[in-house]
Amino acid sequence: MSKLPDVEALALFAKVAEAGSFSAAAEDAGLSKATVSKAVGRLETRLGTALFHRTSRRLSLTETGVVLAARAARILAEGEAAEAEAAAEAAAPRGRVKLAAPMSFGLRHLGPALPEFLQRYPDISVDLQLSDQTVDLIAGGFDAALRIGALVDSSLRARRLADVPRLTVGAPAYFEKHGRPEHPRDLKRHACLDYAYMPGGAGWRYVHRVDGREETVKVSGPLVSNNTDVQVPTLLAGLGVAIAPEFLVADELADGRLVAVMTDWSPPPIALHLVTPPSTPRPSKVTALVDFLAKRFAA
Structure with missing residues (x-):
């Protein structure tokens, strides 16, 4: 027997036990009836016992099924709660954003813009590093950078904000x-x-x-x-x-x-660009800063 539990099969078993039928459970899970049936069959084989009494007219839990259904329902509920919490955490802009910017532009324009951003997003902190030298975003662990001049690294995601006369x-x-x-x-x-x-x-x-x-x-x-x-x-x-x-x-x-x-x-001519690493999807904290700076400096 595998050391890891078959969480997917347990979750689908819980749905069948709650719904009273494979068809209803499959519709609720957005899966085919065959997929749900295979998952429950896989769990029964793993446990070495039947979980349902099956007849042409009726589906009912066995004695083992009754005991397991309560625990499987808790596992399903915990899994759904964990996913919802993680999704909410990812959606809410929070955490540290590491940002690089040219020295003069950072002092004259980026610095004065940051208080508004930090007030708007109190759960985000900005690690700002100012330098006129082009930094390696990937090696330096930067989430984003403002750059003035010609872009040379085409692998980065770039957003042109404004011309710089x-x-x-x-x-x-x-x-x-x-x-x-x-x-x-x-x-x-x-x-x-x-x-x-x-x-x-x-x-x-x-x-x-x-x-x-x-x-x-x-x-x-x-x-x-x-x-x-x-x-x-x-x-x-x-x-x-x-x-x-x-x-x-x-x-x-x-x-x-x-x-x-x-x-x-x-x-x-040169331009002000906002560049980010090529990874997708972009964390919401980075998206919040990118959108804020784009709106601020495009004007």
């Missing part, structure tokens, strides 16, 4: 002293603040907004960093020019402390 910017005092670049080639004679994770890596790439011409120029300057936020004070000090995402310098552009130049040329 990038501008060539500097302080008015810098351009008064050094002149305004009109063409990407002009940047060779300017102090350029470079970003270590610049897409492409071989130089600053531009596309002409009208005719689509492309130019790539190698630049040099007093500062290279792996985070664009730290370049802003140097820009404001009038010490150079940089390519910056619009969300990072919007306030400085609005009040005139920085200005955009070479507006006929733009770096290749």
Whole structure:
């Protein structure tokens, strides 16, 4: 005899005992009558005794069947309760979500958005890790990540949230002293603040907004960093020019402390994506965060 009980057969036996017929039990379980009959027969063979008296007109429990029916009913009820509880647990958004995001975007936009999410879902906690370096979601155990730029891992599930315009910017005092670049080639004679994770890596790439011409120029300057936020004070000090995402310098552009130049040329377009591992189905806690961030940042 197998060490594990035949729970399925016990559950179907309980349904037959309760319903008083194989047909009614099969309909209630959503199975064929033959499947239910085989399961009960399998249980009788396993136990070495009959559980029902069968006649053409009547189905009744044997003495052993009466004893077993009460316990089988409890097993069925416990199984149904356990499944219902597990389903409710899976449906209710709760637990920890591990999220990765770029540093500057995380500080300026994701951080201010999180209080609303945490108030809306008090049973969810967020483990947020900010870095401009692309993390491995699978190896790092991340549930989701916000990414700005071109996506390279096609195995991930990606949701495009918004375009991220990038501008060539500097302080008015810098351009008064050094002149305004009109063409990407002009940047060779300017102090350029470079970003270590610049897409492409071989130089600053531009596309002409009208005719689509492309130019790539190698630049040099007093500062290279792996985070664009730290370049802003140097820009404001009038010490150079940089390519910056619009969300990072919007306030400085609005009040005139920085200005955009070479507006006929733009770096290749990038976008904000929300990516998750390819596993399905997605846990409800992750779905809650994904849907919240998608709605928040798509605007």
